[in-house]
Amino acid sequence: MNRNLILAFETSCDETSVAVIENGDKILSNIVATQIKSHQRFGGVVPEVASRHHIEQITGCIDDALTKANVSYDDLTAVAVTYGPGLVGALLIGVTAAKAVAWAHNLPLIPVNHIAGHIYGARLVKPIEFPAMALVVSGGHTELVYMKEENSFEIIGETRDDAAGEAYDKVGRVLSINYPAGKEVDELAHKGNDTFNFPRAMDQDDNFDFSFSGLKSAFINTVHHADQIHESLSREDLAASFQQSVVDVLADKTVRALHEYPVKQLILAGGVAANRGIRERLTDELAKFSNTELVLVPLSLCGDNAAMIGAAGEMLYRHSISSDATLNADPSLDFDWIGEA
Ligand code: KG4
Ligand code: ZN
Numbered sequence: 001m002n003r004n005l006i007l008a009f010e011t012s013c014d015e016t017s018v019a020v021i022e023n024g025d026k027i028l029s030n031i032v033a034t035q036i037k038s039h040q041r042f043g044g045v046v047p048e049v050a051s052r053h054h055i056e057q058i059t060g061c062i063d064d065a066l067t068k069a070n071v072s073y074d075d076l077t078a079v080a081v082t083y084g085p086g087l088v089g090a091l092l093i094g095v096t097a098a099k100a101v102a103w104a105h106n107l108p109l110i111p112v113n114h115i116a117g118h119i120y121g122a123r124l125v126k127p128i129e130f131p132a133m134a135l136v137v138s139g140g141h142t143e144l145v146y147m148k149e150e151n152s153f154e155i156i157g158e159t160r161d162d163a164a165g166e167a168y169d170k171v172g173r174v175l176s177i178n179y180p181a182g183k184e185v186d187e188l189a190h191k192g193n194d195t196f197n198f199p200r201a202m203d204q205d206d207n208f209d210f211s212f213s214g215l216k217s218a219f220i221n222t223v224h225h226a227d228q229i230h231e232s233l234s235r236e237d238l239a240a241s242f243q244q245s246v247v248d249v250l251a252d253k254t255v256r257a258l259h260e261y262p263v264k265q266l267i268l269a270g271g272v273a274a275n276r277g278i279r280e281r282l283t284d285e286l287a288k289f290s291n292t293e294l295v296l297v298p299l300s301l302c303g304d305n306a307a308m309i310g311a312a313g314e315m316l317y318r319h320s321i322s323s324d325a326t327l328n329a330d331p332s333l334d335f336d337w338i339g340e341a
Contacts, residue, residue, distance in 0.1 A: 004077045006317065007065065007101065008310030009058075011094030012086025012114045013139070014045045015303065016057035020069035020076075021310030024318075025123045028069035030307040033057040040178045044169065051089035058097045065306075073105045078322070080110040080313025082117060084333025085140065091329035099325055108322040110313040113333055114304075115141060116153065118269040120315060121308030122295045129264040129293075135254050137278070138270030139165035139180065144208050144254065145335075146261050151319050153335040156257060157208025164246055165272045167212040171219045171242055175235055186275050189243035192236025196222060198245040200252075208257050215245050247277045255285050258292055267295045274302040 003022060010017040019030040035053040039045045066072065081098035084091060102109040119134040134145045142159040162170070165182055172181020175188075198218045201211040219242050226233045258266060268282060279296055286294040301308060316322075 004314060004317075005069075005071060005075055006110070006310040006313050007062075007076050007079050008112075008306040008313055009079070009081040009094040009098045010114075010117065010304055010306040010309045011054045011058070011090050012082045012084070013090060013304055014039055014050050014053075015305065016054045016061055016093075017304065017306035018058070018061040018065040019306035019310050020065050020071055021307060021314060024311055024314030025127070027124060027307045028071065029065045030305055031061045031064045031068065032303075032305050033061055036180065043173055043179050045087070045179075047087045047089055050087055051093060054090055054093035058093055062097065062101070073101070076105065076107055078102075078108040078110055078313065078317050080112050080309050080316070081327075082114045082309050083111045083327060084114065084330035086114055086329075086331060088329050088331040091331065095327060095329050099327060103325060108317065109324070109327060110316050110321060111323045111327055112309045112312045112316065113335065114309075115143065115145070115335075117308040117312045119145060119147070119153075119267055120312035121269060121297050121301050121305075122265075122267040123311040123315075124301060124307060125295055125297055128267070128295075131261070131263045132265040132267060133254075133257060133261060133263045134267040134269050135250065135273075135282075136270045137164045137250065137268075137272035137275075139163060139169065141270060142210050142212070142250075144257050146257075146263070151315060155335060156261070157210065157253060159210040159212060160202075161211050161213035162216060164210070164212060164250065165270070167216045167246065168272065170216050174220050174223050175238065180271070182272060182275065185239045186243065186277060188236050188239035189277060190240075192234060192238070192240030194241045194244040195234075195237045196241035198222075198241050200245050200248050203249050203252050208253050210249060210253065212246070215242065243275075243277045247275075247281050250278055251281045251285055254282065258289060263292055265293050265295050269297065269302075271303045273297065274299045
C-alpha cells in the first residue's frame with residue numbers, strides 16, 4: 001500500500017491544531033495549541049479572541065506538525081480542513097491556511113465536517129465497522145448519528161436546546177468552576193450522590209431527541225434559592241445529581257436507538273466523551289449487546305484536534321471528495337455537505 005499522508009487542520013473553536021496522519025489511521029503528529037487560558041476570564045469562548053489566537057498559532061503549528069512527523073510538504077498526499085460547523089472567524093483561519101498550502105504545493109484540498117471528524121476519530125483506535133452509530137456529545141453538539149455505510153450520516157436525534165457540554169459549562173459557572181467546566185464537574189460528581197433528583201427531560205419520549213436547558217435551569221434555581229436562604233448545598237451532590245441526569249438521558253436514548261438500529265459499533269465522540277460517568281454507563285449498557293461493540297477514543301482525542309480531521313479527510317479522499325480554492329467556512333454546516341463540495 002502506498003504511503004498516504006494527510007496534513008490536517010482544525011480551528012473551529014478554541015484549539016489551533018495541525019496533524020499529519022498516515023493512511024487514515026496512524027498519527028504521525030497532532031499539535032494542539034489551546035487558547036483556554038485566554039477565554040477563561042470571560043467565562044466562555046470569545047470569537048474575536050479565538051480568531052486572533054488562531055492567526056498567531058497556525059504557522060507554528062504547521063511547522064511543528066511537519067517536523068514532529070518528520071515529513072516535508074513534498075511527501076504529502078492531500079490537505080484536509082474543518083470548514084464547519086463552528087465559529088466563522090475561527091474556521092476561516094484554518095480554511096485559509098489549508099487553501100494556501102494546497103495551492104502552493106499543488107495538493108488536493110479536502111473539506112471536512114467537524115462532527116464527521118469527531119466520529120471518524122474512532123478510526124485512530126480501530127477500524128470503523130458499518131453499520132455504526134455515534135453518540136456525539138460536545139460543547140456545541142448532542143447528536144445520535146446513524147451510519148449505514150462509510151461516508152453516510154443520518155442524524156436520528158439531536159438536542160432541541162443546549163448541547164450537553166454547554167450545560168456542563170453553564171452549571172460549572174454557577175459552582176464557580178472555570179470554563180470549560182466539564183472535567184471538573186465530572187470529578188466532583190464522583191465524590192457525591194444523586195440527592196437532588198433533577199429532571200430527565202424527554203427521557204421517555206418516543207424519539208431520540210434531547211433537551212438539557214430544563215435541567216440547567218433546575219440546577220441554577222436550586223443553587224440560587226439556597227443562596228437566598230443562606231443554606232449551603234453539597235457541591236459534590238449537586239454535581240453528581242446533574243451528571244446522573246445527563247448520563248441517564250444520554251444512555252437511555254442511545255440504548256433505545258441501538259434496539260431500533262442494530263449496529264456493529266457504537267462510537268462515543270466529542271469533548272463530553274471524556275466524561276467518566278457516560279463512559280462507565282455505556283460500558284455497562286453495551287455489555288448487554290452481544291453484537292455491538294463500544295468504541296471509546298482516548299481522552300487525548302476526545303476534545304478538538306486535527307488528527308480526527310485527518311482520519312475523516314483520508315476517508316473523503318478515497319471517496320474522491322475535494323474542493324477548489326473557492327472553499328468557504330460554513331458556520332452552520334450540516335451533514336448535507338457530503339458529495340456537494
Ligand atoms: O468537542 P469539544 O472539545 O469542543 C466542541 O466542539 O464543542 O468539547 C468541549 C466540551 C466542553 O463543553 C467541556 O466542558 C466538555 O466538552 N468536557 C466534558 C468533559 N471534558 C470536556 N464534559 C463532561 N465531562 C468531561 N470529563
Ligand atoms: Zn468538537
